[in-house]
Amino acid sequence: MSPEAVVGLYVFILAIFVGFEVISKVPSTLHTPLMSGANAIHGIIVIGAMLVSAAIGGPLGLALGFFAVVLGTANVVGGFVVTDRMLAMFKQKPKSAGSAEQKK
Amino acid sequence: MDLRSLIPVTYLIAAVTFVLGLKGLSGPKTAVNGNRIAAAGMLLAVAATFFDIEFQSYGTTGLIITVAGIAIGGAAGFTGARVVKMTAMPQMVALFNGAGGGAAALVSILELTRALNGNTATPGETISSMLGLMIGGVSFSGSAVAFGKLQGLITPRAFKYAGQQIVTSLLFGGMIGLALVLTASVAGYVVVPQLAVMAGVAVLALLFGIALVMPIGGADMPVVISLLNAFTGLAVAAAGFVLGNQLLIVAGTLVGASGTILTRLMSKAMNRSIGNVLFGAFGAAPSGGETAGAMRTDDGRTVRATTVDDAATLLAYARNVIVVPGYGLAVAQAQHNVRELADLLESRGVNVVYAIHPVAGRMPGHMNVLLAEANVPYEKLMDMDAVNPEFPRADVALVIGANDVTNPAARSTKGSPIYGMPILDVDKAQQIIVIKRSMKPGFAGIDNDLYLDPKTQMLFGDAKDAVAKLTAAVKAA
Numbered sequence: 001m002s003p004e005a006v007v008g009l010y011v012f013i014l015a016i017f018v019g020f021e022v023i024s025k026v027p028s029t030l031h032t033p034l035m036s037g038a039n040a041i042h043g044i045i046v047i048g049a050m051l052v053s054a055a056i057g058g059p060l061g062l063a064l065g066f067f068a069v070v071l072g073t074a075n076v077v078g079g080f081v082v083t084d085r086m087l088a089m090f091k092q093k094p095k096s097a098g099s100a101e102q103k104k
Numbered sequence: 105m106d107l108r109s110l111i112p113v114t115y116l117i118a119a120v121t122f123v124l125g126l127k128g129l130s131g132p133k134t135a136v137n138g139n140r141i142a143a144a145g146m147l148l149a150v151a152a153t154f155f156d157i158e159f160q161s162y163g164t165t166g167l168i169i170t171v172a173g174i175a176i177g178g179a180a181g182f183t184g185a186r187v188v189k190m191t192a193m194p195q196m197v198a199l200f201n202g203a204g205g206g207a208a209a210l211v212s213i214l215e216l217t218r219a220l221n222g223n224t225a226t227p228g229e230t231i232s233s234m235l236g237l238m239i240g241g242v243s244f245s246g247s248a249v250a251f252g253k254l255q256g257l258i259t260p261r262a263f264k265y266a267g268q269q270i271v272t273s274l275l276f277g278g279m280i281g282l283a284l285v286l287t288a289s290v291a292g293y294v295v296v297p298q299l300a301v302m303a304g305v306a307v308l309a310l311l312f313g314i315a316l317v318m319p320i321g322g323a324d325m326p327v328v329i330s331l332l333n334a335f336t337g338l339a340v341a342a343a344g345f346v347l348g349n350q351l352l353i354v355a356g357t358l359v360g361a362s363g364t365i366l367t368r369l370m371s372k373a374m375n376r377s378i379g380n381v382l383f384g385a386f387g388a389a390p391s392g393g394e395t396a397g398a399m400r401t402d403d404g405r406t407v408r409a410t411t412v413d414d415a416a417t418l419l420a421y422a423r424n425v426i427v428v429p430g431y432g433l434a435v436a437q438a439q440h441n442v443r444e445l446a447d448l449l450e451s452r453g454v455n456v457v458y459a460i461h462p463v464a465g466r467m468p469g470h471m472n473v474l475l476a477e478a479n480v481p482y483e484k485l486m487d488m489d490a491v492n493p494e495f496p497r498a499d500v501a502l503v504i505g506a507n508d509v510t511n512p513a514a515r516s517t518k519g520s521p522i523y524g525m526p527i528l529d530v531d532k533a534q535q536i537i538v539i540k541r542s543m544k545p546g547f548a549g550i551d552n553d554l555y556l557d558p559k560t561q562m563l564f565g566d567a568k569d570a571v572a573k574l575t576a577a578v579k580a581a
Contacts (some may be wrong), residue, residue, distance in 0.1 A: 004348050005228055014342060015354045019361025022126045031366060032469035034129045034305050036197050038362045043200075044146060044355040045207045045340045046174075047153045048347055052214040053169045054162035056221065061214065062169060068210035069173025070180075075204035076150075080143040080182030082196055085185065087136045088576050089476035090271055 033086045040079025046072030107155070114152040115351040121145025122355050126362065132482055148428075149351060176205075190477050191437050194470065195254035198329045200472055202337050205243025208339035208356075209309070212236030213302065220290075220298050225266050228292045232345035234283035236303060241309030241340035242316065243332045249317040250332065251324050260322030269383075272315040279308035320381065323431075326463075326470075327370045327381050334363025345441045349534045370463060407543065410561035411420045412570070415537050416577030418561075419449060422499035426491065427458045428530055432505015432540065434465045436567035442504060443478040445575045452578075455474040457484050459501075461509040492529045501533035505540065511552045521550060533567075536560040539570045 023034070049068035055061070121141045128138015153159055159166055181200065188196045216233035219225035252258040286301045288294050320328055337359025344352025371378050417423060427446065433439060446456040458475060465471035472485055486494070495501060503510055510530040513520040530536060536559050543555070543562075554560055563570055 001228065002226075005345065008345050008348065008350065008353055011350050012252055012345075012357050013354045015341075016361050018123060018511060019126075019358040020365065022123060022130075022358075023365055030129055030132065030135060030469055030472075031369070032193070032473055033135060033139075034126070034469070035133065035330060035333060035366055036193075037125060037129050037142065038337070038359045039197055039201050039204070040139075040146075041125065041142055041355050042204045042208075042333075042337045042340045042359040044118070044122075044149065044352060045204055045211060045343060046350050047149055047342050048211040048340070050150070050153050050166075050170050050171070050347060050512075051158050051349070052211050052218070053157060053159075053173070054109070054166040055214050055218040061217070062147075064210050065166075066169045066173050068207045068214065069170050070177035070235035071203040071210070072207035073174045073177030074225040075177075075182075075200050075207065076146055076177045076181065078185040078196070078200040078203070080139060080146070081182055081185035082193065082200070083139045084136070086190075087139055089190075089473060094456070094508050099301050102419035104277065 004086055033083055036079060036083040036086060040076060043071055043076030043079050048072070048074055108157060111152045111156055112350075114148050115349075117223055118145035118149035119351055119354040121148075122358060123482075126358060131327055166504075189437075190474060191434055192255070193473070194261075194326060194329060195251045198251040198254065198325075198332070201329065201333050202244045202247025202251065204248060205240040205332070205336040205339055207240070208336060208343045209237045209240030209306065212240065212339075212344045212346055213306065215343075216297065216302065220302075225290045226289055229346055230287045230290045232342050234286065235294065236285060236342035236346060237302070237305055238279055238309045238337050239335050239342060241306055242313035243335040243339060244316040245313030246335075247313075247329070249314055250329050253322050254325050260325075260442065262321040263318040268315075268319060269373075272312070275308055275312040275315055279305055279312055282308065294360065297340050316382065319440040321514060325380050327378070328365060330367040330370055331378065334360050334367060337361075337363055344399075407555050408558075408561050410537070410563050410571045412563065412577050415561065415563050416574050416581050418500055418537065419445075419454070419502065419574070420450075420452060420578045420581040422454055422535075423452055424494075424498045424500075425449060425456045426494065426498045426530075426533065427456060428461075428501060428503040428506050428510060428528055429458060429471055429475070430461070430464055430506025432507075433567050434505070436505065436569075437573050438473045438504065438568035441568055441571040441575065443475070443480050445578065446480070448575055448578055453525060457486050457491065457494070459488070459530075461483050461488055461506070461528055462526070464506065464509065474526045487504040488526060488528055495529045495532040498533040500535045501530045501536060503530060503536065503538040503540075504571065507540070507552055508550075510554050511550070513550065513553055530554060531557055531559075536557070537563055539563045539565065539567055542568060 011081060049072040053065035053069055113320030122145060125138045126199065128134040128141060144510060184196060210232040216225065219229060253260045282301050282305045285294065285296060289296045289298055319330055324448025337356045341353050341360060344356055367378060371381055427442060428513065449456050462469050465474060475485060508522055509527050511522060511527060512531045514522045514525040514527045517523055531554055538555060538560060540562060555562060
């Protein structure tokens with residue numbers, strides 16, 4: 001196994017733990033925004049797409065590279081914008097709106 | 105110092121912003137900033153990649169492809185995300201998720217092709233590429249089918265045919281088999297046309313994704329989307345191994361872990377295993393739907409239908425009302441009407457809260473988003489565990505388009521398919537009003553004893569329509 005692959009495995013295993021630890025604390029009410037936010041984060045594949053965009057020449061190779069960038073960017077931009085829209089709705093309204101009668 | 109040596113540092117910063125972003129999403133106050141922090145990290149990583157030596161070696165060709173791709177993909181993603189209705193959000197997430205899966209599959213293909221052409225491919229790299237290609241491909245086509253089902257482009261019903269499991273198994277086996285053949289050929293054990301084999305793996309992965317999702321009913325799509333979301337994360341991590349890029353590994357793995365937790369949580373809330381969702385006959389075409397239209401059961405208990413005016417009077421003179429919104433409310437887009445009704449009741453001194461089942465709506469938290477869109481204050485939404493002790497004190501429980509999550513059979517009837525599923529204790533309220541289009545059973549395909557409870561009144565009609573009429577009647581009361 002190459003040293004690079006071993007480092008990759010370290011990162012992989014540790015990221016699993018971080019993922020479980022960070023995410024298991026999210027209240028169920030925010031699960032849909034979380035799913036959408038996580039969806040945006042895997043759009044990081046767009047940098048992978050950039051790094052191979054013209055890795056193989058020829059019309060087919062370049063077309064595939066182009067599509068990879070298009071798909072990756074759509075994932076990133078769409079994901080973050082949709083999440084932002086969802087979360088904007090959770091924003092606390094100016095105090096007066098909701099707190100008229102609190103608690104039973 | 106070469107500024108390029110800073111690129112890995114920016115990647116590290118981006119990875120940290122992703123963790124902080126996910127952490128921020130754990131509270132309603134920090135969530136907006138969390139999402140924006142992660143977006144800023146993403147921007148930083150993309151900007152840094154323009155200076156990558158590998159990327160710059162492509163010269164203007166790479167630059168043109170990338171800038172054009174970002175412009176087109178960004179415009180499509182932005183427009184799609186802005187115009188989508190909040191109720192159609194699950195299929196939008198499916199679409200973006202599929203895009204990510206497709207990108208991961210393409211990246212794996214391109215990088216492995218380069219290595220194969222240059223004779224530098226290693227078995228390890230081949231395995232990673234195959235994983236990225238297979239998982240990403242399945243996620244791509246599976247998400248497309250999920251989108252089509254939720255959007256109504258293809259039948260939301262469970263699509264089944266004879267020999268289905270054999271076909272699906274063959275596709276899966278063929279895909280894995282070809283991937284192994286390619287790995288063996290890179291290791292020098294066999295000689296095959298490598299690019300053709302890789303194309304074969306891609307085609308089989310796409311077909312397998314379709315075969316996997318087609319037989320699953322529309323009501324189960326949220327679980328499927330969540331699972332495919334985790335898949336894409338893993339595909340991105342695999343692509344990270346292929347490229348030796350730690351940021352891809354971290355980000356992909358984070359999503360893989362989160363998607364797995366979400367998926368388990370969702371299927372648990374429905375008392376089903378993931379295997380059951382994927383391979384069970386549960387979400388099949390309306391089983392026993394014909395007989396379930398009956399208004400009377402064998403033991404002589406009857407369903408009591410009510411009128412808008414009676415229901416309105418009951419609500420108007422109650423002290424505590426618990427609203428139980430469900431899938432039917434989401435479909436009818438009645439959230440604004442429900443908020444109006446609740447406001448009106450509160451102006452009359454009625455205390456109104458909302459009982460949110462973990463899987464209310466189309467995915468966990470979806471109901472919260474819909475109600476938040478209608479300006480329902482966050483504090484009014486109560487989780488299942490918090491609200492269940494409140495039901496005995498509620499004068500009226502108003503059930504709007506929720507079914508299986510209110511079925512007492514989950515507590516009492518051992519043989520029931522939903523036995524053991526956590527439910528809202530609606531039957532413990534003093535009076536129950538159920539707004540529902542018909543007596544048709546929910547997606548579990550079983551009758552709901554709640555409707556036969558002597559305390560229960562059924563108000564038949566479309567959720568939006570019925571709630572609007574209720575509001576008018578309460579005003580008059």
